[in-house]
Amino acid sequence: MAAHNEHDGLERTLSYLEEDLNYINYEIILVDDGSKDDTLSIAKKIRTRYSNLRIIHVERNAGKAHALNLGIGFAKGNLILSNDADTLPEPDALLKYVQYFLGRNNRNVGGVTGNMDVLNRNNIISKSQIIEFTSIVGGIKRTQSSVANNMYAFSGANTMYRKDALIDVGGFRQNRATEDISISWDMFYHSWQTKFAPNIVFRMLVPENIKNLYRQRKRWSQGGTEVLLSNFKRMFLSPINMLQNFPIFFDELxxxxxxxxxxxxxxxxxxxxxxxxxTCQFTNLFWLWLCNMVLVCIEFFMGLLQLLFSLHYDQHGIKMHYFWISPVYISFLWLVNPITLLITFPKACKVAFGGQSAGTWKSPR
Known part of the structure; x- marks a missing residue:
């Protein structure tokens, strides 16, 4: 667990991981990444209660990827779960995750990511992300897994990795805005399989206002574009190795x-x-708006159908009662993603073609 200024939820998360997981043989490594608040003191207080909790303190904030790489170096186990300080996996998560790595047919599984859900459902912005995670994020991961048997991106909040695979690809990239996207590409480039586990649910805190949502999506957009552009060379210089993953690359392109x-x-x-x-061409203006409104209505209707089917399919439809938020999401909140992609595209290009991305990180809330 990489932690940076996690005063608000750290004790709850650590206590949950220690007491509520239906598993025995595991350790918790907390890497305090240069926190300026009392994150370290909270962790030390909790450590007095649990013998399997280990703490690594980094004096200067060096980024989540750096913190995770430190944790890998100290980890004793063969399987490593990266869990954010504001994320709660379901009690049976470890039991379910381990099953994806067992047996001859799973020897090349490098990482498995769970099914995202929202922990704080306090307003329409946070509730809309339930719709997004279920229909957009979950739907994309299901489709990519079915078509290419790999995924474009892990969920950084909760993913289990094979330690050997992490070492084989050189660990998490510290010069990328999103370490979870880059590590998935590194893995399937080195012939490790990446999997999506819809039956493993984890709940995470999400932004509850537009400002924080915008900050989060800027990082996501920049990181995704960095990975896409930096893998152009891989795709065309190693077409045989990357052939199976071309649908993922083309989809993101x-x-x-x-x-x-x-x-x-x-x-x-x-x-x-x-x-x-x-020029007073009001007749042409009328037909222009009529054609555009027809296209918008078709797109709106198709979007509603996509969200409806996704909600029905995911977790046996238990989130179906959030369908009423779909018009709000389609009409407004989804625009945050294309806006942030356009804004961050120049910086992502600079990083992908030789520049350096910001190594430090902090919570978007």
Whole structure:
């Protein structure tokens, strides 16, 4: 567990991991990554109660990837669960995770990520992320696993790795904005399999206002674009090794391209409206808006269907009662993602083609 300024939830998380997991043979390694609050003192207080809790203190904030790599070096076990300080896995999580690594057919499994869920369901912004994690994140991971037998990205909040696989790929990249995305690409490039486990649920704290959501998605967008661009060379220089994963690469390439297309078409729409109004072409203006509204309605309807089926399929439909938030998510909150991708794209390009990404990190809340 990499922790940085986790005063609010650290004690709850550590106590939960010590007392509520249905497993026996495990240790907890907490890496305090240069916290400025009382994270370290809280951890030391809790350590007096639990003998399997070990603490590593880093004087200066060097980033989550650096903290995780330190933890790997001190870990005794062959399997390592990366768990955020604000994340609670289900009680049977370790039992379920281990099953994905057992047997001859699973010898090349490098990492398994669980099914994201929201812990703090206090307002419409946090509740909308239930919809997003279920339909968008979970749906993408299911599709990629079915098509390519790999995933584009682990969930950094809760993923179990094979220690040998982490060592084989050189650990987590410390010059990337998102270590969880880059490590998944490194693994399947080195022929390790990455898996999605929809039956393993973990709950995490999510941003509850637009400002913090924007900060979080900026990091996600930059990290995803960094990985995509930096793997162009891998894809075309090692086509045989990467052939199986080309659908994942192409899917993400289309996703990034779509965001730029959205921006370009929106700009064309604005200038066309200005032109029609300034030249008094009101008939053309009417047909322009009519065609656009028809397309928007079709997209809105298809989005609702996607969310409906995803909610029904995931965890036997227990989140179906959140479907009423879908129109809010489709109409407004999803726009945060394309906006942050466009804003962070220049920086991601700089990093991917020789620059350095920020190594430090902090909670988005």
């Amino acid at each position: 289309l996703s990034v391209s779509w965001n730029f297309l959205l921006f370009i078409t929106s700009a064309i729409m604005v200038f066309t409206n200005i032109y029609f109004i300034s």
